[in-house]
Amino acid sequence: MRALLNGGDEKALRLRIGEDRKFHHACGIIRALRRAGPEYFDREAIRKTRDDARTIIDLIDRLDETLRSEALAPEIRLRLALEKAPDANTAKAPADRLLIALSDVRELCRAGEENQPSADQVRIWCARIAYSLLDRFSEETPASGSPRSPYRVLAALLYEVLTGDADHDLKRACDEHLRGMRTLQHE
Structure with missing residues (x-):
């Protein structure tokens, strides 16, 4: 998955994973995020707006x-x-x-x-998209208790794709999104 996220060979990755409709859907979401993310959500774009x-x-x-x-x-x-x-x-x-x-x-x-947010929107959107991907395609409930949790790892990989900055832990953005989702589920 990291190879695709970083612009690697999608065909080779598809052969390893198999022809899985979920995989193709997840790749489409990642491509859409890669196209839209930096242009609208980075701090400079927000400041310029x-x-x-x-x-x-x-x-x-x-x-x-x-x-x-x-x-x-x-x-x-x-x-x-x-x-x-x-x-x-x-x-x-x-x-x-x-x-x-x-x-x-x-x-x-x-x-x-x-209506411009003060927070780093790329981090927030990466946390949201990672949650959505895991919620759709994983049997486990997304959690961010550990830096190695699938949720935080996927959020960090998405962030790396969009910004080029590697090894960012999006704990705060993931925790915020999880709190919001729990609040919605309890209403």
Whole structure:
């Protein structure tokens, strides 16, 4: 399994294990995780999402403030329909349409900024996927009591595939996920 996880010869590994549908399914999950993981869940990606969201929010706020400013040139105010008659249809005014659209963009960016986790998402996802694989394909219940438990070993192998960092013990992420699963089972 380690050979496949590290990009080894899948055919040779398949011959040793045999044509097992569970094996193919597990390989598919690992491939999908390898493609998606680093791009969205590493600390730099999370930090960049937060920073970009804050930058966009700041720019929108500055533009909103500028468009609402009385100091804007009269010609620009007329062109953008910022001066409205009391009975005017404001939905057709270019500046109003822009401000409504930017308000939606601001809310999306706020959600992107606020919903970013502080923990290392790669570790958390590796613990979740390892649990899922063991739950589906093993007769034993996943446990993380020992560094050599199948759950922690598989989580660490998945982490190595995604990050290139070998020999990481994902005890905390595995324990957290197990606690969450126990809580769900008792509800």
